[in-house]
Amino acid sequence: MPRFSPEAIRAIALVGHGGAGKTTLTEALLAKAGAIASPGSVEKGTTVCDFDPLEKQYQHSLNASVVHLHHRNTRVHIVDTPGLPDFIGRAIGALPAVETAAIVVNAQNGIEMITSRMMQWVAKRNLCRIIVVNKIDAENVDLPGLLARIQAAFGRECLPINLPADGGKRVVDCFFNPSGASDFSSVEEAHSALVDQVVEVDEELMAKYLEQGEVAPGELHAPFEKALREGHLVPVFFVSARNGAGVAELLEVFVELMPNPTEGNPPQLLKGEGAKAEPIRPEPDPKKHVLAHVFKVVIDPFVGKIGVFRVHQGTITKDTQLFIGDGRKPFKVGHAYLLQGKDSVETDALVPGDVGAVAKVDEIHFDAVLHDSHDEDHIRLVPLEFPTPMHSLAIEPKRRGDEQKISETLHKLAAEDPTFRIEHHAVVNETVISGLGGPSPPAPKATTATRSRRAARDSSARCSSKSSP
Numbered sequence: 001m002p003r004f005s006p007e008a009i010r011a012i013a014l015v016g017h018g019g020a021g022k023t024t025l026t027e028a029l030l031a032k033a034g035a036i037a038s039p040g041s042v043e044k045g046t047t048v049c050d051f052d053p054l055e056k057q058y059q060h061s062l063n064a065s066v067v068h069l070h071h072r073n074t075r076v077h078i079v080d081t082p083g084l085p086d087f088i089g090r091a092i093g094a095l096p097a098v099e100t101a102a103i104v105v106n107a108q109n110g111i112e113m114i115t116s117r118m119m120q121w122v123a124k125r126n127l128c129r130i131i132v133v134n135k136i137d138a139e140n141v142d143l144p145g146l147l148a149r150i151q152a153a154f155g156r157e158c159l160p161i162n163l164p165a166d167g168g169k170r171v172v173d174c175f176f177n178p179s180g181a182s183d184f185s186s187v188e189e190a191h192s193a194l195v196d197q198v199v200e201v202d203e204e205l206m207a208k209y210l211e212q213g214e215v216a217p218g219e220l221h222a223p224f225e226k227a228l229r230e231g232h233l234v235p236v237f238f239v240s241a242r243n244g245a246g247v248a249e250l251l252e253v254f255v256e257l258m259p260n261p262t263e264g265n266p267p268q269l270l271k272g273e274g275a276k277a278e279p280i281r282p283e284p285d286p287k288k289h290v291l292a293h294v295f296k297v298v299i300d301p302f303v304g305k306i307g308v309f310r311v312h313q314g315t316i317t318k319d320t321q322l323f324i325g326d327g328r329k330p331f332k333v334g335h336a337y338l339l340q341g342k343d344s345v346e347t348d349a350l351v352p353g354d355v356g357a358v359a360k361v362d363e364i365h366f367d368a369v370l371h372d373s374h375d376e377d378h379i380r381l382v383p384l385e386f387p388t389p390m391h392s393l394a395i396e397p398k399r400r401g402d403e404q405k406i407s408e409t410l411h412k413l414a415a416e417d418p419t420f421r422i423e424h425h426a427v428v429n430e431t432v433i434s435g436l437g438g439p440s441p442p443a444p445k446a447t448t449a450t451r452s453r454r455a456a457r458d459s460s461a462r463c464s465s466k467s468s469p
């Protein structure tokens with residue numbers, strides 16, 4: 001497998017409300033880049049990302065799923081996240097893995113609850129943002145109205161970087177090659193608005209632009225990245241994951257315009273304890289000591305515990321010895337993997353920007369910092385803010401003696417979901433589980449409680465609903 005320099009890597013999370021089309025779009029991007037032969041469908045349960053039987057049953061993503069593709073000598077890692085509120089902890093948990101969040105908006109439904117909340121969560125984590133309006137092929141969509149609502153809700157910095165044409169069958173580029181007719185608005189005006197916005201972050205370029213009336217596209221790259229980093233520009237991209245309009249162009253934008261690890265905002269890491277903790281800035285340099293962050297854990301019945309991480313500094317190979325957080329006992333990587341949904345592909349090296357995985361490491365846990373030197377301990381991520389679990393269930397074993405089985409299953413769930421909590425109330429000798437999902441979810445949508453109940457049932461447990469804490 002070819003090695004990529006950090007400059008040739010992009011890491012992008014698709015986030016947004018349930019049903020916006022993130023998994024379908026991931027599928028379309030994988031197919032367009034040739035990573036899969038043809039796009040699967042959520043309805044048929046044939047997508048790379050929704051591989052869990054429950055995801056197929058409910059036709060919703062329940063986990064953050066990682067895939068990668070290659071386009072123009074660039075490796076693009078995509079994290080497809082769940083949009084259902086019950087599983088949103090798994091989407092928030094994945095944000096530290098990427099430079100860019102693509103907030104996918106359903107053109108039919110417009111701005112939804114998770115759209116707005118994601119825009120805030122992502123801005124708080126200092127990620128670069130792009131809004132992707134999907135389903136432009138659908139009937140009765142008001143795209144000019146939606147663009148106006150996006151700008152009213154999230155600011156004038158949300159500017160179209162392409163526009164739909166031929167009734168949503170294709171798109172016209174407004175940045176690289178702005179010419180042609182669009183379904184609404186003007187391509188030339190959209191181009192000028194983008195350039196105006198970008199040059200505002202660079203005084204010298206602004207002066208040149210005012211004097212000459214134009215700047216060469218090459219000169220716009222660095223200020224474009226700066227504008228993204230500072231949240232001064234949020235490009236709005238129109239696409240249809242279903243009919244393919246804009247998919248090739250979106251790949252192009254990911255590779256040409258979205259930040260590589262040297263261009264994005266650095267991850268929010270702290271070194272030291274308590275009040276003495278200070279922000280540190282890892283260098284995305286493959287030659288330095290390793291720093292990586294675990295953003296997802298999977299307990300696989302066959303493979304064991306899988307830690308999915310993002311490399312921020314250094315190079316991880318099969319021979320690397322890694323420490324977990326402040327632990328003193330290192331583990332040897334053995335096999336370094338890239339992920340493609342449920343499949344793992346062994347690779348010889350993971351460098352800054354890469355999203356990779358290790359298997360069979362029992363001590364690995366969500367939010368762990370992995371490093372290869374004692375100088376690099378006492379480093380952790382600025383804590384992620386998760387919604388408070390609002391639903392609790394008291395559970396008890398149906399049969400005496402099953403306590404151990406139930407406890408193991410619950411701890412597996414807690415390892416995988418950062419918002420799932422287990423408490424033992426000693427006075428009444430009661431185990432209470434809490435999560436974001438309500439105890440009686442409307443069919444067919446799955447919730448944390450559904451999974452909890454299912455897991456608990458599998459472990460011969462009986463649940464009784466509790467009032468919210």
Ligand SMILES: Nc1nc2c(ncn2[C@@H]2O[C@H](COP(=O)(O)OP(=O)(O)OP(=O)(O)O)[C@@H](O)[C@H]2O)c(=O)[nH]1
Binds near residue numbers: 241
């Ligand atoms: N018409 C149309 N339908 C689409 C498009 N993209 C996705 N869909 C459909 O929208 C539904 C939801 O798509 P998903 O890809 O599962 O959406 P998601 O954002 O991954 O949803 P969650 O996993 O619940 O967060 C499915 O029925 C898709 O077939 C599109 O571009 N046009």
Ligand SMILES: [Mg+2]
Binds near residue numbers: 060083
């Ligand atoms: Mg999905």
